[in-house]
Amino acid sequence: MKKMIILILASYCTLYAQTNVEILSNYEDSAEKVISFVKNNQIAEAKTENLLLADHGIKVMNSYLAKKQECKDQYKVFIEKIPSMYNLTVKELHSLYHDGNGIPRASRSCYLGRAQVIHPVMNQVRLQGEVSETIKNEIIEETEEVIEHLEMIKKVIL
Numbered sequence: 001m002k003k004m005i006i007l008i009l010a011s012y013c014t015l016y017a018q019t020n021v022e023i024l025s026n027y028e029d030s031a032e033k034v035i036s037f038v039k040n041n042q043i044a045e046a047k048t049e050n051l052l053l054a055d056h057g058i059k060v061m062n063s064y065l066a067k068k069q070e071c072k073d074q075y076k077v078f079i080e081k082i083p084s085m086y087n088l089t090v091k092e093l094h095s096l097y098h099d100g101n102g103i104p105r106a107s108r109s110c111y112l113g114r115a116q117v118i119h120p121v122m123n124q125v126r127l128q129g130e131v132s133e134t135i136k137n138e139i140i141e142e143t144e145e146v147i148e149h150l151e152m153i154k155k156v157i158l
Contacts, residue, residue, distance in 0.1 A: 027116065038140055
C-alpha cells in the first residue's frame, strides 16, 4: 500500500512538473515570436502574440504563486487590475505594477511572477502607438528581460 501511495505521489509530482515545464516553454516560445515579429516589422502579428504572451504570463504567475504563497495578496490585486492596465501609460504601468506602488507590498521575490505579465502589458501599450525604432528596441529589450527571468522562475517552480 505504501508503495502504491508513493507511486501515485511521484506520478502527480511528475505531472505537475510537466505542466510547469509546458507553461514555461509556451511562455518562452511566445516571447521569442514577439521578438521575431517586432524585428521583422510585423506589428499586427506582434500585437496578437504579445497578448498571448501576457496570458501565458498569468499562468507562469500562478505556477509561481503555488510555490510562493507570500505573493498571494499582491497577485490577487494585480490580476484584478489587468483589464484596466491597458488604459494606462507605460510610465504609470511601470510605477504602479512593475515597481509595485499600486499593489500590496510583498516579498521582493514576487516581482518575478508579476514581471512575466507586466512587461508584455507595457509592450502592448507601446504597440498601440507609432512603432518607431526606439519603441521596437524597447519591446525587444523588455521581452528579452522576461526570457532571462525564466531561469530564476524555473528554480522555484520546477
